[in-house]
Amino acid sequence: MEKNPTDVFVVAAALVDNQRGVLVQKRPKGKHMAGLWEFPGGKIEKGETPATALARELQEELNISVQVTDLEPVTFASEPLEGKNLLLLLYVCKCWSGEPESLENSELQWVMPDKLEELDMPPADGPLVDRLRKLL
Numbered sequence: 001m002e003k004n005p006t007d008v009f010v011v012a013a014a015l016v017d018n019q020r021g022v023l024v025q026k027r028p029k030g031k032h033m034a035g036l037w038e039f040p041g042g043k044i045e046k047g048e049t050p051a052t053a054l055a056r057e058l059q060e061e062l063n064i065s066v067q068v069t070d071l072e073p074v075t076f077a078s079e080p081l082e083g084k085n086l087l088l089l090l091y092v093c094k095c096w097s098g099e100p101e102s103l104e105n106s107e108l109q110w111v112m113p114d115k116l117e118e119l120d121m122p123p124a125d126g127p128l129v130d131r132l133r134k135l136l
Ligand SMILES: Nc1nc2c([nH]c(=O)n2[C@H]2C[C@H](O)[C@@H](COP(=O)(O)OP(=O)(O)OP(=O)(O)O)O2)c(=O)[nH]1
Pocket: 010, 011, 012, 031, 032, 033, 037, 038, 039, 040, 041, 042, 043, 081, 086, 088, 122, 123, 124, 125
């Protein structure tokens, strides 16, 4: 099968804490979809697996260490994005080292799973949130 050059592969994590809920971050000003809340993560780079990409993103964005074996695949979304197709893979992570802090100047908040749907999130995230609510 030929690789579709218009696909954008993104991995994201629902970090789950029993007391605080799920961590979301606000997309910073100046970026596409600025101001919307999203799950931490980002694009998969060349040579990475989805899980190694996500562990790298979580380190870079939140300064936490995650073992790839603690990343549990949950669901995915496929959505048009600026003339391309976004394939967004969502993982749940319940175990990490360090306290998440924003290294990229984005606002963070913990939200209980049943309140996630009240947030303004990118269109691709709607089905992910539905799935998480049923799971958590
Ligand atoms: N991390 C994350 N990205 C999401 C979510 N939902 C969603 O549509 N996206 C989109 C936004 C971006 O277009 C893309 C993530 O790529 P990114 O954060 O690495 O890239 P970006 O567009 O912010 O900018 P850049 O780093 O490429 O300059 O996936 C989500 O819940 N989490």
